[in-house]
Amino acid sequence: MTKIPHRIILAEEQMPKQWYNLRADMKSQPDPLLNPATFQPIRTAELYPIFCEKLAEQEMDCTTAYFDIPEPIQEVYRAYRPSPLCRAYALEKHLKTPAKIYFKFEGGNTSGSHKLNSAVAQAYYAKEQGLTALTTETGAGQWGTALAEACAYFGIHLDVFMVKSSYSQKPYRKTIMQTFGATVTASPSDTTKAGRTILSEKPDTTGSLGCAISEAVERAVSTPGCRYVLGSVLNQVLLHQSIIGLECKKAMELLGEYPDIVIGCAGGGSNLGGLIAPFMQDKLLGRANPYFIAVEPASCPSLTRGRYAYDFCDTGKVTPLARMYTLGSGFIPSPNHAGGLRYHGMSPILSKLYHDGYLDEARAEEQSKVFDAAILFAKLETILPAPESAHAIRCAIDEAIKCKETGEAKTILFGLTGTGYFDMAAYASYLEGKMTDSIPSDQDLQAGFDSLPKIPGIQE
C-alpha cells in the first residue's frame, strides 16, 4: 500500500458546492426558538429585524438537507480552501501509538481560524440584501477578524463589540480588525443602553460574550440598513461550517480511511458541528458509528456541567431563547481563562444530539494541560495552535495514548481550528509558570443558573 501523504488537499474542483444541514436527518428536532417577548415559537419573519432574510431562512429550515453555496461565496472560499487534511506522523511517532492521527487544519487564512467559512457567507447574504453595515461581538477575536475580512471583501461596514478582557489583553486583535476597516469597541461600552446598564451595575466587569451580543444586537436593530451576525451557536453557522466536515470526509474517502473517533473543541459549537456533520449523518442514518467527543474548557463547562434548558443567547435578554446546554447567560468565566470557548451556551443542534446520545461524550480540560499539548504539537507538527484548538489536541493525544495501552490502531480525527499567533500573551504566561487553572465552584455555577429565564408552562 502507498504511504498516506502528510497532507491531503483536495483539488479546487473537488471543493463541495453545497452545505449540509444536519437537522434534515435528525429524527428528533431541537426545540423551537422562542420569541423573548411572548415565549411563543418564533416565526421566520420575526427574525428579519435582527438577521438578514436568507440567513433567517437558513436558521429556521429543518428539512432542506443541502443548500447550494452561491458562486460569489465559492469564489472567496477558493482563495483559501480546500483546507488540508493532515496526518500527524511526527506526533504519532513521538507518542509511540498504533493510532492514526488526522487533523483538519482551518488556520490557513488571515483570520487564522475556521470562522471565515461562515463570515464570508454572512457578509455575502447581507450584501445581496442591500444592507450597508453589520454588527457582531467577538471574544478571543477570531470571529471578529474573520468577519472584518469578509466585510472588507464585500464592501460592508462592520461594528465589532469586543469583550473588554480580550480588548485589553489582545491589542493586536483590535489592530487586525481595524486593518480590515472595522470599528472596534470594548464591551460593555457606553455607546448602547445594554452596555450602560451593565456598567452601572458592575462598573469593573471584564465583559462577556453575552453582554457583547446584547450591545451588537441593539446597535443593529437601531441602525438603518444594519443587521446582526453571530459566529457560532446558530443553526446557520453550523450549516456554513459543514464544509469542514464535507471536505474532510471526501479526503478520507480518497485515502480509504474513516474515523473511529472524531474530536472537536466546543465553545458555541461552530467548529465541532461543522466537522462532525457528514459523519453524524452516517450515524443518524445507521451507516456508521463513529465516536464523537466534544472538548470544552473546565472554566466554561456548558456541556459537562450546564443544564439543558431554554436560555437567552445574550445577557441583555433581547435575543430569541434557545433550548441548549447552558451555564446561564449571567455566567462569566474566570478572567484567568486564556482562550476563546467562553460562551455560556452550546449550539442547540449539538445540545440536542448530546442530550439524545448521538454526540457520545463531552470532556472538560484544564488550560495548563491544554497548553502542554499545544506546545508538544507545535514542536512536532510545525503549526502553533490556537488555545481553543489545543483542547482537541489534548483529547486526541489522550485517546492515542489509550490506543497505545490497549494496542488498538484506531483512526482519530480532530479539528485544528486555528493558529495561536494572537495568543502569545497566554503562551508567555504558561512559559513563565504564571498560568493557573480555574474550575468554577458549584456556587459560581448556581449564580449562572439563577439567571435562567422562567417561562410559564415550559420552564418554571
Next chain:
Amino acid sequence: MTKIPHRIILAEEQMPKQWYNLRADMKSQPDPLLNPATFQPIRTAELYPIFCEKLAEQEMDCTTAYFDIPEPIQEVYRAYRPSPLCRAYALEKHLKTPAKIYFKFEGGNTSGSHKLNSAVAQAYYAKEQGLTALTTETGAGQWGTALAEACAYFGIHLDVFMVKSSYSQKPYRKTIMQTFGATVTASPSDTTKAGRTILSEKPDTTGSLGCAISEAVERAVSTPGCRYVLGSVLNQVLLHQSIIGLECKKAMELLGEYPDIVIGCAGGGSNLGGLIAPFMQDKLLGRANPYFIAVEPASCPSLTRGRYAYDFCDTGKVTPLARMYTLGSGFIPSPNHAGGLRYHGMSPILSKLYHDGYLDEARAEEQSKVFDAAILFAKLETILPAPESAHAIRCAIDEAIKCKETGEAKTILFGLTGTGYFDMAAYASYLEGKMTDSIPSDQDLQAGFDSLPKIPGIQE
C-alpha cells in the same frame, strides 16, 4: 481552456528531491570568501570552527548543480510543503489589469515565513554531525522562529541573539522562540565580548544584525559542540531556498505558464535567490529571458545605493569577508524602519548576478507605500502579508498597473515570503498615521562606507 485554479499545490510526491545550486551554471563566479585574518581566499576546512561541515562544503561548492535533500529533511518539509502557488484573481480584478499575477506563498508554517526551509536543513546537518547546540541572530524574528522550530524538532539547543530594537518592539516574537525552547538574548548584550565592546562605545544603540551576528559567532566558537548558523546571505541558504523556485516552476509548467517578470523582496537575499533560482538558470543557459526585480526598503538600500565591495558579514569583523553590494557593516537602518530586510549587505551570488546584469533591476520602496500595498492585498487575497513580503506586493501592483497602461498581458510572479501576525505594531502605527519613511542621507551612507575594510592589493 480550463480556468486556472486559485491555488496550485503540488502533490507530496511532486515535491523536489534535490536543491539547485545556481553557481554551477554561472559562467562568471562570485569572488571568493576571504579569511578575515589573512585576507587570503578561505579554504573549506577553515570554516569548520564556525559552520558545521556539510554546510561549509555546500557554502564553497561552485560546481555541483544538484544536491540531494536528505530524507529526514524531506520528512519535515512534507509537514508544510509543497507550498501553494496562488493566482491573485481578486487583486487582478481590483486593478483592472490584463496582467496575470501569481504569488508563491511561503507563510503556511508556524515560523510564518520561508525561513524554515533553510532552518530545517541547517538543524539537521548539525544534528547529523553530533553537535548539541546552535547560535544565530535574528532581526525581525522570522529566522529565529524558524530555527527555534527546527532545533526543537531535531532536539538541539538554540541561543538566539535578537536585535535589541526588535526585542523590545516584538515581545511575542521572543515568546514564540521560547515556546520552541530557544534562549533569546537582546543584542548587543553583556554576555559576549563583541556585545560589551559595542555597548561601551554606543550605550544607547538599538542594535543591528551585524552586531547580533558577531555575538552569535563568538558564542559558537567559544562553546564546545556548538556552531553558528545564518538565515540569509550565504550560498548554502540560497541553495536550500531553491526549493521555492523549483516548486514554483514545476507548478507553472503544469499550468502551461512561464513568468515574464519575477519579483522578490531582498534583505540578505534568501527568498529572492530561492525564488528565482530555476528561472535564472534558464536565463544563464539562454533558454528564456524573464525579467528579475529585487525590491528593497528605501531605508536599507544595499543594491540601489550600496557599493560592490568586500565587506565583513558582521560588525565585530570576525566572519569571513564576502564581495557583495553593501552599505558597510557599520550601517544601521533608522529605528523607524518597521520590517526585516535590514541587513547591510546582499547575498554574494545575487550581488554578482546584479553586477553582471542577470538580475535586471533593483528597486527601493518607502515603507508607507509598502503598507498601502499590504493592506490592499490583505483585503482582497485573505492573507495578511509580512512587511518584508509587502515590498514585493508593492512592486507587483506597480507592474500590473503598467500593464494596464500598455495593454500588455504579462505574467507576473512574486514571492509572498510570510505572514504579518507579529508585525501588528507596525500595522497599528500605519493605521494611526504615525508611520514615517526614512531615506538615509548621503552622509548616513558615507558613515557606513567608512566602515568598509581596507585590503592591501584588493581594496585600498
